[in-house]
Amino acid sequence: MELRLYDTLTKEKRPFVPLDANDVRMYVCGPTVYDFAHIGNARPVIVFDVLFRLLRHLYGEAHVKYVRNITDVDDKINDRAARDFPGLPLNEAIRKVTEQTGQQFHADVDALGALRPSVEPRATEHIGEMREIIERLVKGGFAYAAEDHVLFSPQAMNAANAGLPRYGALSNRSLDEMIAGARVDVAPYKKDNTDFVLWKPSKPGEPSWPSPAGIKAEGRPGWHIECSAMAWKHLGEHFDIHGGGIDLVFPHHENEVAQTCCAFHRERMANYWMHNGFLQVESEKMSKSLGNFITIHQLLADWPGEVLRLNMLKTHYRSPIDWTMKSLEESAKTLDDWYRVAADVAPGKPAASVVDPLLDDLNTPLAIAALHGLRSSDVLALAGSLRLLGFLSESAAQWEGRKQQASGVDAKEVERLLSERTAARSRKDFKESDRIRDLLAAMGVAIKDSKAGTTWEIAR
Ligand code: AMP
Ligand code: ZN
Secondary structure, three states: OOOEEEEOOOOEEEEOOOOOOOOEEEEEOOOEOOOOOEOOOHHHHHHHHHHHHHHHHHHOHHHEEEEEOEEOOOHHHHHHHHHHOOOOOHHHHHHHHHHHHHHHHHHHHHHOOOOOOOEOOEHHHOHHHHHHHHHHHHHOOOEEEEOOEEEEOHHHHHHHOOOOOOOOOOOOOOHHHHHHHOOOOOOOOOOOOOOEEEEEEOOOOOOOEOOOOOOOOOEEEOHHHHHHHHHHHHHOOOEEEEEEEHHHHHHHHHHHHHHHHHHHOOOOOEEEEEEEOOEEEOOEOOOOOOOOOOEHHHHHHHOOHHHHHHHHHOOOOOOOEEEOHHHHHHHHHHHHHHHHHHOOOOOOOOOHHHHHHHHEOOOHHHHHHHHHHHHHHOHHHHHHHHHHOOOOOOOHHHHHHHHHHHHOOOHHHHHHHHHHHHHHHHOOOHHHHHHHHHHHHHOOEEEEEEOOEEEEEEOO
16 A cells, blocks of 8 residues: 545645655654643654654664754744843843753654654754845845744745745635735835744843844844744755644645745755644643643643644544543553553564554554454554554553552552462452452552452553
8 A cells, every 4th residue: 555645735635755765754744842841743743753763663674854943033932032031131041941941852753652853953043044045035036024034925936936836825725815815904114014023133031143135233033933943954945744733734835835946946945845733732722721731741640642643643633632531541440451462472463454454545544443353363463553553662561550659559569468479369268358359449449350460450
């Protein structure tokens, strides 16, 4: 079977044909580092990690390059820095915020079983590339400087039309409708209300760099230009896959396409545009004001990262996902069972029944159904398939041990009670042995008697 991927631009599933099978290239928009990542942010991380693993499986580890950026220049970062470190000069405070948040992000996504991308570029290390793209856009007549800003003109892009995509094609919007629907209180330096910012002046004390386009005052980049610059630097003018959440299609990705294609006179930036659907919590939009805003960090205090990973993959990546406690509990039970039977065996090859659905636009729900089937038919293939999907990073004993730790159950105490119970049973004191069993149950410990002896585990 061949890999087929759904492309947001063409609105169809197409066979995936890489530009260069020895150098398959994917870019995914990464976090803006100012706060703990929430569980919605974990969705693109996990989904594109599965795709990264699948591509490595198909083309070889050395032949896939995955770039996920870190946005470390942004108003939200500046605001957070001023709030959290009022005594420090702003630039120092910003460095603290981005360093801390970046480390938290890494700890979170490592725990989710996500491989580190091949490159994790930082926006502030690519200002030179941003300036170069902006200069090219100005020279080409697609952008102009005004009041220390540089603006991109979608109308100039659509008027040029020579070998370029149409602005609005990715997000399926017409520029005329955007012009008609745009807000009236438009910034005075914009020629047209649909123009967007490539570069803007910095306020005193804010991070700033020498400006492009002959602007004397120092300034800083707009958000969209950052990704065009980092993708160009690490993947070239044209690459295979560009991903992110569905909320990024407009304006972020539409503007990335516009910048890159106009700067390099290209018809395409990426050949496949992939977007994950949104995540909501217990049927509600996640928001701080509703009090249902959960960070990955908070969830990791109660659940192993692989439980979050499995729970995420039970829904197809393009569908909306409803994140519920009930589903999390089920995912935990499933993984407990898989760990018990498959974590310590020598893994076999991933089963076709798991790989084939993945090849069909990452149909993870179907792949997971196949895993359940393998549980009773082929435990070695179950182990190999789970590993392909980024599970079983621990031994069965480590997994059980972590569960015990999280539950606060003292394994030594359980063993002591169990041997007391065995002694009671051998002297036929069933009242006492039942009392100990109930006591263990109250501690959250389930026991199983068999000919071989008594085993126990933490009941979820
Ligand atoms: P942000 O830091 O908000 O720019 O988001 C980082 C990534 O997480 C982007 O790819 C977003 O599309 C994605 N994202 C943000 N919120 C959600 C959500 N509730 N569900 C799914 N993806 C999300
Ligand atoms: Zn981006």
